[in-house]
Amino acid sequence: xxxxxxxxxxxxxxxxxxPYYTTLRDQGPVYFNEQFGWYIxxxxxxxxxxIKNPAVFSSVRAVVSxxxxxxxxxxxxxxxRPVRRGVLIGEDPPTHTKNRGxxxxxxxxxxxxxxEPRIRQLVRxxxxxxPRSGEFxxxxxxxxPLPVIVIAEMLGVEPERRHDFKRWSDDAVATAYALVRGTxxxxxxxxxxxxxxxxxxSLDARRREPREDLTQALLDNGVRExxxxxEDAVDFCRLLLLAGNETTTNLLGNGxxxxxxxxxxxxxxxxxxxxxxxxxxxxxxxDSAAQALFRKTTREVEVAGTRIPAEASVLxxxxxxxxxxxxxxxPDRFDVTRDIVGQVAFGHGIHFCLGASxxxxxxxxxxxxxxxxxxxxxxVPDQQLKNVEHFLLRGxxxxxxxxxxxxxxxxxx
Numbered sequence: 001x002x003x004x005x006x007x008x009x010x011x012x013x014x015x016x017x018x019p020y021y022t023t024l025r026d027q028g029p030v031y032f033n034e035q036f037g038w039y040i041x042x043x044x045x046x047x048x049x050x051i052k053n054p055a056v057f058s059s060v061r062a063v064v065s066x067x068x069x070x071x072x073x074x075x076x077x078x079x080x081r082p083v084r085r086g087v088l089i090g091e092d093p094p095t096h097t098k099n100r101g102x103x104x105x106x107x108x109x110x111x112x113x114x115x116e117p118r119i120r121q122l123v124r125x126x127x128x129x130x131p132r133s134g135e136f137x138x139x140x141x142x143x144x145p146l147p148v149i150v151i152a153e154m155l156g157v158e159p160e161r162r163h164d165f166k167r168w169s170d171d172a173v174a175t176a177y178a179l180v181r182g183t184x185x186x187x188x189x190x191x192x193x194x195x196x197x198x199x200x201x202s203l204d205a206r207r208r209e210p211r212e213d214l215t216q217a218l219l220d221n222g223v224r225e226x227x228x229x230x231e232d233a234v235d236f237c238r239l240l241l242l243a244g245n246e247t248t249t250n251l252l253g254n255g256x257x258x259x260x261x262x263x264x265x266x267x268x269x270x271x272x273x274x275x276x277x278x279x280x281x282x283x284x285x286x287d288s289a290a291q292a293l294f295r296k297t298t299r300e301v302e303v304a305g306t307r308i309p310a311e312a313s314v315l316x317x318x319x320x321x322x323x324x325x326x327x328x329x330x331p332d333r334f335d336v337t338r339d340i341v342g343q344v345a346f347g348h349g350i351h352f353c354l355g356a357s358x359x360x361x362x363x364x365x366x367x368x369x370x371x372x373x374x375x376x377x378x379x380v381p382d383q384q385l386k387n388v389e390h391f392l393l394r395g396x397x398x399x400x401x402x403x404x405x406x407x408x409x410x411x412x413x
Contacts, residue, residue: 003028006040008292008315008391009181015387017291017394018332021320030306038315039308044324044344046304050295050316051348057295057314069179076185079175079192081235112357115150119362122149123369130403135380138399139253142370146362147248151241151355156202156213168195169245172238177390192238199234214240240354247289247346248359250388250395252366255283257399258334260379265336270371279336280363284322284345286334291319291394293347318344319394376406 006020007013013020024031024042031040041047050057073080126146130136148166157165171191178185199215206216218233259265259279269275295314300307308314321344323331328338346356370377380400388395 003031004033006031006033007035014389014391014394017319018323021317021323024317025320025324029304030308032306033315036313036315038313039303039306040315040317041303042317042320042324043304044321044327044342047316047318047321048344048348050303050314051293051318051344056298056301057316058298059295068182072179072182072185076175076189076192078196079171079185079188080179081192081231109357112361115358116361116365118153119146119150120365120369122146123362123365127369133404135400135402138256138401139249139396140398142366143249143252143256143399146252146366147245147359150248150358150362151245154214155237155240156206156211156215161198164194164198165241166245167191168238169241172242173246173388173390173393176392180391195238196234199237200230202237203230203233246393246395247355248362250289250393251280251283251359251363253396253399254287254289254394255280255363256401257379257385257396258283258286259336260377260401262334263378265334266371266377269336269367270373273368273371275336276364276367276371277360278338278340279367280360281340281343282334282336282338283363285328285338285340285343286322287394288319288322288345289394290345290347290392292317292392294392318347374406376404378402 001019001023003024006024008017021042024040029041029043029046031042032038033040041050069080123142123146126142130141136142144166145162148162148169152159152162152165168191171188172195175185175188175192177183178188202215203219206219210216210220215233215237218236259269265279269279293316295316297308297310297312297314299310302308322328325331327342328340346359378401380402383398383400385399386397388397
């Protein structure tokens, strides 16, 4: 295998990118891909250095060239508006610092911890619908609905609109993929217009009748203070939908696939539930929901002995960094007892994932409620796993799991 074999859009890479990452780290830690015009960075030390340095590696409009973006924007102005405006992910300081402060209070560890009783209630309700003996789809029945309900409740979205909320989220995730691939954006544009209209109505409703939710906080702290326009507030809601939704779904799907593939690790967590928070970190490291980030250089810079020119697009492989043996010994082994300090699945520095504490909480509660001594879980053998089609994110469309009551000897052990 050669570095040039790495193509994030190929079916082989999307099915299993990790052998390709090994080749990149060993043969070309900073590899220039002529086909896409990207500098691809794969080693842990370099990845962390880049995402900690926004002054040189900017997040502003880093995904595609300006001319390609402008052409796509003629077709999908509403869908691409958050990309043009930045909205945290595509912002640098000082704008990023100011705007992140508007919503960060809703995602502090303390505020997140206060949500645990409600999240545990939701998890128990979803698990109660699963068969005591038989098969279920972990993605459809648990990993998707839980984070959708949680973030929808935070934003004050009506229960009957949750299916729309999920559809809008999926389409928003697909935007970057479609933009880079140059595929049709018209369906995504229709979805973006629909969501924008809904969120504008939600803001108007809160002007008339204030509520205690995150949408109200954006109105009070942003729009009324003149810090945000209504369009900015809508784009923030779109971002929060993604931050509180896709991350957790993919964490649970990828993580449970890895865990259930190691029955000894399942037994260990069942016997020692205190290991579950560390297991969540290992899930994040082992098969990261976010595989890569884009940055654009503000000046010429040298990384690992390679000179990268100014205004260059840099693909930063956080999924590869999390499997770098220079940082994590035996990185391809899934181990819930591993010393996991330093994993970068949620990024690092100023762009550290806003929803990280919420995703961790939801994953921990799911494991605590699902891995009980009276239940045995296993992957349905020979299932054809399909990944979400994306080059920056990694997740499963479905994961079939078999559940059955544990034998009395095990349940009482």
